[in-house]
Amino acid sequence: MGSLNKIKMKKQVFFLVFIFSLSLLQAQPEEKLSPQKLMELYKAQIDSATEERNVSKMASTYGKIVNLCRENSMFENQLPENLYQYGMWSNYAGNHQTVIAALIELLDMPDDPDDKSLYTLKAKANNELGTTYFFLEHWDNALIHYQKARDMAIELQSDIGISTAENNIGNIYQKKEAYQQAIEHYLRSLQLQEEINDKETICNTYHNLATCYMELGDFTKCLKYFDLALTMAREIGDKEIEALTLLGLAHYYALEKHNFTEAIKLISRAEEIAKEAEFIRVLAEVYQIRSVIDEERGDFASALKYFKQYKTLSDEFINEKSMNQLHEYEVRYLTQEKQLEIERQQIEIQKYRNRQFIFIGGIIAALLLISLLAFIARMRSRRNQELAEMNAIKDKFFSIISHDLKNPVLAQHNALQFLAENAEQWDVHTLSNYYGALLKSSDDLVELLKNLLNWSLMQSGRNTYNPTMFNLVAALQLDINIVRNMAVRKNIAFETQLPATALVTADEDMLKTVVRNLLANAVKYTASGGKVSFEIKRCCDEFSDNEKPTYAISISDTGVGISEAQINRLFKLDSAVSQPGTAGEYGTGLGLIVSKEMLEKHGSELFILSELGKGSCFRFELKYNSPL
Numbered sequence: 001m002g003s004l005n006k007i008k009m010k011k012q013v014f015f016l017v018f019i020f021s022l023s024l025l026q027a028q029p030e031e032k033l034s035p036q037k038l039m040e041l042y043k044a045q046i047d048s049a050t051e052e053r054n055v056s057k058m059a060s061t062y063g064k065i066v067n068l069c070r071e072n073s074m075f076e077n078q079l080p081e082n083l084y085q086y087g088m089w090s091n092y093a094g095n096h097q098t099v100i101a102a103l104i105e106l107l108d109m110p111d112d113p114d115d116k117s118l119y120t121l122k123a124k125a126n127n128e129l130g131t132t133y134f135f136l137e138h139w140d141n142a143l144i145h146y147q148k149a150r151d152m153a154i155e156l157q158s159d160i161g162i163s164t165a166e167n168n169i170g171n172i173y174q175k176k177e178a179y180q181q182a183i184e185h186y187l188r189s190l191q192l193q194e195e196i197n198d199k200e201t202i203c204n205t206y207h208n209l210a211t212c213y214m215e216l217g218d219f220t221k222c223l224k225y226f227d228l229a230l231t232m233a234r235e236i237g238d239k240e241i242e243a244l245t246l247l248g249l250a251h252y253y254a255l256e257k258h259n260f261t262e263a264i265k266l267i268s269r270a271e272e273i274a275k276e277a278e279f280i281r282v283l284a285e286v287y288q289i290r291s292v293i294d295e296e297r298g299d300f301a302s303a304l305k306y307f308k309q310y311k312t313l314s315d316e317f318i319n320e321k322s323m324n325q326l327h328e329y330e331v332r333y334l335t336q337e338k339q340l341e342i343e344r345q346q347i348e349i350q351k352y353r354n355r356q357f358i359f360i361g362g363i364i365a366a367l368l369l370i371s372l373l374a375f376i377a378r379m380r381s382r383r384n385q386e387l388a389e390m391n392a393i394k395d396k397f398f399s400i401i402s403h404d405l406k407n408p409v410l411a412q413h414n415a416l417q418f419l420a421e422n423a424e425q426w427d428v429h430t431l432s433n434y435y436g437a438l439l440k441s442s443d444d445l446v447e448l449l450k451n452l453l454n455w456s457l458m459q460s461g462r463n464t465y466n467p468t469m470f471n472l473v474a475a476l477q478l479d480i481n482i483v484r485n486m487a488v489r490k491n492i493a494f495e496t497q498l499p500a501t502a503l504v505t506a507d508e509d510m511l512k513t514v515v516r517n518l519l520a521n522a523v524k525y526t527a528s529g530g531k532v533s534f535e536i537k538r539c540c541d542e543f544s545d546n547e548k549p550t551y552a553i554s555i556s557d558t559g560v561g562i563s564e565a566q567i568n569r570l571f572k573l574d575s576a577v578s579q580p581g582t583a584g585e586y587g588t589g590l591g592l593i594v595s596k597e598m599l600e601k602h603g604s605e606l607f608i609l610s611e612l613g614k615g616s617c618f619r620f621e622l623k624y625n626s627p628l
Helices: 002-027 035-052 055-071 073-093 096-107 116-135 139-155 159-175 179-196 199-216 219-236 239-255 260-277 280-296 300-422 428-460 477-489 508-524 564-569 590-601
Strands: 468-471 493-497 503-506 531-538 550-557 607-611 615-623
Touching: 035 055, 035 073, 055 073, 055 096, 073 096, 073 116, 096 116, 116 139, 116 159, 139 159, 159 179, 159 199, 179 199, 199 219, 199 239, 219 239, 239 260, 239 280, 260 280, 280 300, 300 428, 477 493, 477 508, 477 531, 503 508, 503 615, 508 531, 508 550, 508 590, 508 615
Parallel strands: 493 531
Antiparallel strands: 468 503, 531 550, 550 615, 607 615
16 A cells, blocks of 8 residues: 555656646746747647637647747648648637638648648648638638549548548538538438448538438438437537537427427527537527527517527627737738748848859769760770771772682683693593683682672662562572582582472572572582581471461581681671682682671571581571561
């Protein structure tokens, strides 16, 4: 027991110290407190006003908090929420100009795509603005803001926001006496409210439905929803809806049932609730309805009494509105002064930022200039390299013309001169062999000239790609027979694996040149007793008849092979080195370069697999419809 008493005593001491500290804080003049202390003081005042249910105090305190947030950047992120609270409590207190000013300021704040909380506040602000215009009886303005609140709630996927907005839209239609439209919106709202169990809004909607059905004369549904509203209001402690529902029932019993005793009993209970909760508007409505009922039952003295009370409250409310408006003007004047000071500070900040931007801009411009100069230097270096490569190609080209072309021509000239000097002394067999050798030399020379002509045309862009659809196997028969004869002369086996038909879309002349060059090279670099194979194969047998097949063309041999280093230089005219064939045939390497460039025109690529001493395989693919 002794330890328990000590614990209780400690708690009491702590509570007394807290109360004393709070009283000291509140006793200090506000202007001498730091912003943090001021914020603590205002929050304590909010808690106190909440306990007291003093809406006017709540509104004025939130007004102070809003000004504090405007004046101090440390609270800048709290401004949107406090603007909303200021507007909402000002609405409850009847300060409509304050509500509109605060909430419009909130709605004018720039949206942040990453901050959904601000967008949610704006949705609620639209709803609160609609309520303000509702109280001012500006039905069209109220409807606009309620609809905006609903649309934003739909975007936020907030069932509570949607149901609240639908209920409020129903209120507008009810005020416009479009009761059926009002009921439709109330029922939409009620469906969502029941799903999310939003009892507060359900209670309000029950009351609204009851009043609509009363206006339509459907008293069965009217009483049903009044009973539901009253039960729910008492369950959740919503005194305002409880009082308004009692008034609605009183109206029904007095004017429809002429049961004045029950009506006055209900009104008296509504009056008690309104006085206890300081619901000025509800109390005024109590007195107005009571005067109507007393007049209906013939008690004109009582009717006059309650009408005067109603009038007094209405006048007080109007005077309160005027005072609130005056206060609002003072607040707006002070806010404007502070705004001007903020704008002056922002101008100075902007000047400083402009100087920074100029400095940074100068640095960026200098960096861009340096980058541009470096780019120009790099482009110049690349251009020089390209010119060097072009000069090397030109030198190689002239070397081919001056050496590879000149030598065979001179050799033929000398051979013909030798033939002319000795023809009478040779027999027919010797002459035939000599003529054959001359013809072969002439064929090689013609092939060289063709490759030179094709290469020069391609370099100048005059050798255009003219694709047509044709049978590749049929088109290559003449070239195959020529190469077969070359192979026979060198005692080389020549094998072919060809389909009956291979339809391709390609430039026929180019493709014949490519295959002829590759076959001729295979024979040239294969020794006697070796083998050259030529295959055209459909790549994908699973294609249906409607698909477009791809054909693989491969030329393989058992010749001398090519090293990896040689493969890397094969297609560069400036570095290509051709070695003599196995029977001393000369070459330039130009045929492979021409073949590669022609295949590239077809969107194809030449693949080489080779190993020194074991032979080579040249392979490429052609589609039924190559790119045009």
